[in-house]
Amino acid sequence: MKNIIIEINGLRKDYHIGEVTVHALRGVDLKIEEGEFVAIMGVSGSGKSTMLNILGCLDKPTHGNYMLDSVNINTLDKDATAKLRNKKLGFVFQAYNLLPRTTALENVELPLFYNSKVGSRERKERAVNALEAVGLADRMHHMPNQLSGGQQQRVAIARSLVNDPVLILADEPTGNLDTRTSFEIMELFQDLNEKGRTIVYVTHESDIAKFATRNVIFRDGKIQRENVVSERLNAREILKTLPVENIEEFDA
Template identity: 65%
Template sequence: MKEQDQERKKIISVSNLSKVYDMGVIKVHALRSIDMNINEGEFTAIMGHSGSGKSTLLNIFGCLDVPTEGKYWLDGADVSHLNKNQLARMRNKKIGFVFQTYNLLPRTSALENVELPLLYNPEIRRKERKERAMNTLELVGLTDWSEHFPNQLSGGQQQRVAIARALVNDPVIMLADEPTGNLDTRTSFEVMEIFQELNGRGITIALVTHETDISKFAARNILFRDGRISKETIIKNIKNAREELEKLPPEDEL
């Protein structure tokens, strides 16, 4: 196990990371000297109540925010002090986001939604863009829905489009912020099934959630409390989303 760890590449590595929000009168310490790594191929669930600092950490991981103190290496590069444009470039090349509210562009086809990150990469031409978007849609099983608008898709389908969008730029890590928060149990499990399948293909995933039954699908659970890591668990018997789905009563009875 240890040998394996050393061989694996560190995708995310933070040391002594702090984030302080200056609200004028009071200073909010959202993160207090965090040290942690995420290795290639890991499926990590970040848990915690609201205000525990888990979302702040995800924002920093996703290059949407910069730490007040400490170092952050993403895919081997120090990104703690990048400017806005450099951060945008990092997000474009290395990160895939999945949001609770999907954030799909309305009245824009599923395919075009998936293409979006590639539009901001000048190295990718139109033909390649279409091809890659189509392939990623196939990965999440939505080939037949590529021309549909988000309002013609179910919640689960929309989240799958969002997952495809997060994958299309071939990121080093996929960051998901409460991806099942707006979904019912069955659809949540369906989404987790996709995550597990993607992780099986070697994709590194970090997932923020407050639902314990969702976190049990991930191999590694990190619990946050008051801006600190309070507990880290390696789940021995990871729940299999496909099996869990089969255990659910048939859909028409729900």
């Protein structure tokens, strides 16, 4: 029996915008086990962003329970939730959200600054390891503006790994990237998943969703459909078939 990382029962989320009440989520039940690789899909307004905010403990449900790694989120106050995010979650964003004029290494170190138990030596060591895990050990001292989009997203993934979280949450991680780089990022995610990481990501591209083991499709604030991906794509295999862009051609 595998650990259950996420268990959600009868989850509702209402927003009050003036007089109007918007029902963003209308009763969601979801269970994600350790080692799963889940893609959340849906058109805009389907509630998938709200779902991700709640999964990331950035927002609280109006009704229903959310257990993250056996902790009931509803019982925690603001500071405890922040601490929980620091310990159990890793975030990857569409726009990378790296600190400008800050080296890759320092960006990756950032979450550990908020963990007072980690000393400066351990912090650096873990950041270096995380960068090695995403294949950017040689770009450690580069600033974000000296890195390509794909490399920046890798730094962001390293940052999400550095605190050894139980769950990595990615919000449209390939949204700002070209096809090839998108596949490279998915390759990295598949690698990490094979090593046991639980990953949940939001996407609206159905071909990107096919790299996951399971798809959850949202519609009108409810889960419309859940299915195990039957013809799962392997990013490494696809990358081999893609023509390698020869940069030297441009110089000629």
